Amino acid sequence: MLESSPLAQLTRVRFLSFAREPEAVFWTFVFPVVLALILGWAFREADPVPGSVGVVIPGGDIPAAFLGSAAAQTLSLDGYADIDNARRDLARGKLDAVLVMAAGTEPRRVLLDPAHPEAELTRLRLAAALRLPRDGPPAFEIETVAQRGTRYIDWLFPGLIGMNLMSTGLWSIGFAIADMRQKKLLRRFLVTPMRRSAFLASFVCSRFLFLVIELALLLAFALLIFGVPLQGSLLTFAVIGLAGTLCFAATGVLLAARARTMEGITGLMNLFMVPMWLFSGVFFSYQRYPEAVHPFIKLLPLTALNDGLRAIMLEGAALTALLPELAVLLGWIVLPLAIGLRVFRWE
Structure with a gap:
């Protein structure tokens, strides 16, 4: 009798539909365990720090x-x-x-x-x-000695700016391209003489139109509301912010190069961003992780962006002192963009 019940049949259909989607299974069951393991690793019990x-x-x-x-x-x-x-x-x-x-x-x-x-x-x-x-x-x-820039909010806010640049750069480009592909709009460009490089570059360039407003609002909010200091040059801050924006725009192009559905691009975006949230020093310092993994963490784009923004805002670092961070960001601009252009498909 239960097998013929509409409720039982619909429940079975929903369960099988969920079980056949690897993304849903991963984010429901696997991700919480992985998150707990990583945070437990970062905040593990250790000897008192001298x-x-x-x-x-x-x-x-x-x-x-x-x-x-x-x-x-x-x-x-x-x-x-x-x-x-x-x-x-x-x-x-x-x-x-x-x-x-x-x-x-x-x-x-x-x-x-x-x-x-x-x-x-x-x-x-x-x-x-x-x-x-x-x-x-x-x-x-x-x-x-009252030093500016020693509060937790002073340390936190540059990381929030970096995280915001990453999120908007990825979602604004990745979602737009995947949505056009899912709606079959990209097929129409096949009959045009436009090159794929020009098409993808238009998404990257459009980020510039919002970058100035975005950075200005975030920085003004930090300075006026929370009193976060800006020890360094505003121009240096803008250069690092621009490099970070280009970096994540290029990564968004790569992730959306083959994504066919909105669910697919969402999974790829989360797979890229979650390690950044955990390892790149947004809410807590990556110094909590074992020193052996620090060189790998410093190769992450959000780590380089956050370190650069903090050095400018809290230490007054000059652009020449941020060459290692700029090199990492440049690598994350060139490589994802080159690979994305190569593997991009209209359909």
Whole structure:
């Protein structure tokens, strides 16, 4: 009786229809497991990370007596001869604190950024390393250094800009081409003298019309609403943004070169973008992953774009300092575009 029931028959049809679509099965059952494994790998339990402290002392050589103390157990020490260099690394987040010492081993003062999440813990570790009572009077003067660009939102927003450039670049081109192919509109271009390169280039060029508005709105929102700093040149920011836009536009051309349906292009887009979200440092730093995979992560286009945007906005990096990131983005422009032009089909 159940076999003749319309409800049973329709339920069976829907189940079989779902089971015959690999994309649906993957995103429903496989993807959550893969996502949990990758995030568990990134946020795995690890030994406590030593606090990074820059020690400013004439000559830049840290006294052996200090190196041999308990500081070696809880702190990572780097010697600086110039306090300006130490301040710069503190501003960039490379140091948790700066310990300014005299010619001997007697500490003078400690520079801390209260917005830095490890600042207070590093101060306590320094006090313990110098054998000072936890609640006793400090033997060093604490100097508060308010650095721009050390908040999480300051670090996060360049990654959100990069992610937005990736998403709009891929979806606006990939969806448009796949939709035209599914609706049989591309067939009409077969009888025209237009070359495929001109057709695909029109999609890439159309992104330029929106790029200026898109970048301007995102940057204005970051600066005015959240107070995210822009330490570097606006022109350098635009160049990196342009390179990132071209990169993902070219990738969108490649992904849509053979996609026949909207479901197919959606699966390809997600297959490309999800690794970027997880590995490229959008919401958390890729430094959480083992150091052995960092060279491969740095070859991802969104990693290069995010690193470049953060260097410009938070560190004031010049264009010449971003040549490695530009090289990665250029490679992701040339290769996908060349392959996409070669494998593109009108039907």
